Amino acid sequence: MLIRVGTDRPVASSDITPRSLWLRRREFLAAGAGLGLGLAGFGARAATSPYSTDEKPNSRADITSYNNFYEFGTDKSDPAAKAGRLKTKPWTLRIDGLVEKPADYALEDFLKPFSMEERIYRMRCVEGWSMVIPWLGFPLAEAIKRAQPQAGAKYVAFETLVRPEEMPGQRSFPKIIPWPYREGLRLDEAMHPLTLLATGLYGEPLPNQNGAPLRLVVPWKYGFKGIKSIVRMTLVAEQPKTSWNMIAPDEYGFYANVNPGVDHPRWSQATERRIGEGGLFAKRRPTLMFNGYESVASLYSGMDLRANY
Ligand SMILES: Nc1nc2c(c(=O)[nH]1)N[C@H]1C(S)=C(S)[C@@H](COP(=O)(O)O)O[C@H]1N2
Ligand SMILES: [Mo]
Secondary structure (H helix, E strand, O other): OOOOOOOOOOOOOOOOHHHHHHHHHHHHHHHHHHOOOOOOOOOOOOEEOOOOOOOOOOOHHHHHHOOOOHHHOOOOOHHHHHHHHOOOOOOEEEEEEOEOOOEEEEHHHHHOOOOOEEEEEEEEOOOOEEEEEEEEEEEHHHHHHHHOEOOOOOEEEEEEOOOOOOOHHHHOOOOOOOOOOEEEEEHHHHOOOOOEEEEEEOOEEOOHHHOOOOEEEOOOEOHHHOOOOEEEEEEEOOOOOOHHHHHOOOOOOOOOEOOOOOOEOOEOOOEEEEOOOOOOOOOOEEOOHHHHOHHHHHHHOOOOOOOOO
């Protein structure tokens, strides 16, 4: 078990409690691992991964109060205010399409074979802001392997829950998005070890506004690829339709790789504002190619990333 304890990160006295608790629990877990203790409970088995950044995570307050989740409204504050009513238990996940083992899983059964690990990832929204989020999850690749893709499977299509009774954004008219929210990955992107299915953050189950009970995290792509509250994953032969690409194809592509050299038609993508680095004079940070996850470059060798934005 590989655990890196965040002792390099000073805990400010102004820091809110959940984050300090999380840091202390990590030290405790590291000690427990050294003694070979098996610790029970949510997140207790989570090891920190070498894929994690050592940048300082955003506060839990930032991560859970500044959200995009249009099923609950278009303001950043809407998901935190309105997602509490979403019922995430029971939850059924369908895996179908070009697989040997299609199934409707109760979420607990789906998750049973996988062990959760912590992944501290940068997240860059296409709107020009970013955060650092300590996810709990496991590689999507493991779930795909279990489903046994057929030779013809080239992409994975994802869908979010449709439940207007609990999702006020799905009741608004005219529709902002043709529900369900849809996303997709090429199969090799889906199988990349950085690509995560997340069930938690800061060592606890995902808050509803962050996409409970199960969401996708693809850290080298713009945040909108990280579809929340997933109910279906379908292996398909052709590139699937994806929500933002359907709404504004000139502005949001299928690939959506973070790329400081390819601007959005209405704004530059060269820099970003890190949430939490407040103040009128906070300097914008330079945006990094593939959001700094350069190991993915080989997935796109020979591709024109300006044409395939
Ligand atoms: N179902 C669904 N998933 C979604 C969205 C959404 O509106 N609906 N917004 C996306 C966008 S634009 C971003 S930036 C991230 C935000 O994730 P966070 O709120 O957990 O930071 O979720 C993505 N996943
Ligand atoms: Mo976003």
